[in-house]
Amino acid sequence: MVAAPGVHDPAMRGIVGTDRMGRGGAMTHGAIRLEDAAATMGGQPVWQHVSGSFSPGSMTAIAGANGTGKSTLLRVIMGELPLAQGTITRGGLGPRDFGYLPQARIIDRNFPISVTDMVLGGAWRQTGAFGRADRTVRLRAAAALRRVNLEGQAERMISALSAGQFQRLLFARLLMTDAQVIVLDEPFTALDTPTTQDLLALVCEWHAQGRTIIAVLHDIHQIRTCFPDVVLLHAGRATWGRTPDILTPVTLQRAYGGARDPWPETGMQA
Numbered sequence: 001m002v003a004a005p006g007v008h009d010p011a012m013r014g015i016v017g018t019d020r021m022g023r024g025g026a027m028t029h030g031a032i033r034l035e036d037a038a039a040t041m042g043g044q045p046v047w048q049h050v051s052g053s054f055s056p057g058s059m060t061a062i063a064g065a066n067g068t069g070k071s072t073l074l075r076v077i078m079g080e081l082p083l084a085q086g087t088i089t090r091g092g093l094g095p096r097d098f099g100y101l102p103q104a105r106i107i108d109r110n111f112p113i114s115v116t117d118m119v120l121g122g123a124w125r126q127t128g129a130f131g132r133a134d135r136t137v138r139l140r141a142a143a144a145l146r147r148v149n150l151e152g153q154a155e156r157m158i159s160a161l162s163a164g165q166f167q168r169l170l171f172a173r174l175l176m177t178d179a180q181v182i183v184l185d186e187p188f189t190a191l192d193t194p195t196t197q198d199l200l201a202l203v204c205e206w207h208a209q210g211r212t213i214i215a216v217l218h219d220i221h222q223i224r225t226c227f228p229d230v231v232l233l234h235a236g237r238a239t240w241g242r243t244p245d246i247l248t249p250v251t252l253q254r255a256y257g258g259a260r261d262p263w264p265e266t267g268m269q270a
């Protein structure tokens with residue numbers, strides 16, 4: 001595999017920024033805070049009494065068994081779903097400050113669109129929803145595809161990509177958003193190890209640039225090694241804090257069940 005260009009690639013600078021605070025002060029605001037929050041779906045409570053905050057530049061995993069409300073929490077964070085109770089403040093962030101990578105399974109991959117056009121869609125903040133991409137934006141799109149090792153796929157339709165290639169494409173699209181808060185819903189599910197490592201390195205780059213990262217993950221080892229903070233959802237409640245304090249054998253046993261501690265310090269999927 002060809003080594004991915006990084007921030008030293010001149011064409012990438014418009015995409016990834018140059019340093020933690022060097023983007024016109026864009027990194028100086030943006031704490032997301034929930035206070036005694038509750039969410040419902042279809043009239044049913046999902047979680048309640050949730051309090052905690054994502055500080056600017058933090059990197060937080062959201063963990064918990066299926067159906068505990070992880071995606072619901074992401075939707076609340078981005079302002080897509082109102083709280084049933086409690087408050088959320090976003091420190092001056094608006095919808096344009098959020099870059100979102102949804103679960104791959106909810107995207108219609110038969111939609112007739114090329115790889116390049118899909119990536120360009122990530123630049124809607126710059127081009128407008130129906131605007132034309134100028135040369136600068138197109139150069140950024142090419143650089144984003146290069147960054148995820150998809151430069152050879154630019155002219156193909158998205159339906160022709162493998163699952164791993166499609167996930168790389170979603171990351172390239174996310175690069176184009178230049179968003180301050182990166183929200184990822186199961187970004188590495190069903191990917192092989194090299195693809196996961198490549199894309200995880202990109203997430204770490206975003207974090208190093210001072211962006212706030214919030215990711216739903218099922219790999220407890222990955223959370224322990226890469227994510228300093230975690231929100232663990234279980235039985236309608238959230239345990240929120242530093243990862244080593246929250247992901248203990250007892251809390252994991254409670255959250256995921258099983259007859260023994262299934263979470264040794266090696267990689268395992270939840």
Ligand SMILES: Nc1ncnc2c1ncn2[C@@H]1O[C@H](COP(=O)(O)OP(=O)(O)OP(=O)(O)O)[C@@H](O)[C@H]1O
Nearest residue numbers: 041042043046064065066067068069070071072073
């Ligand atoms: N559109 C909907 N209408 C009614 N209930 C819903 C809807 N979407 C989700 N739910 C319910 O809300 C709860 C939380 O769902 P959510 O998708 O947030 O969980 P999750 O932890 O992200 O699950 P998973 O790990 O399976 O992706 C679940 O009980 C689910 O059945």
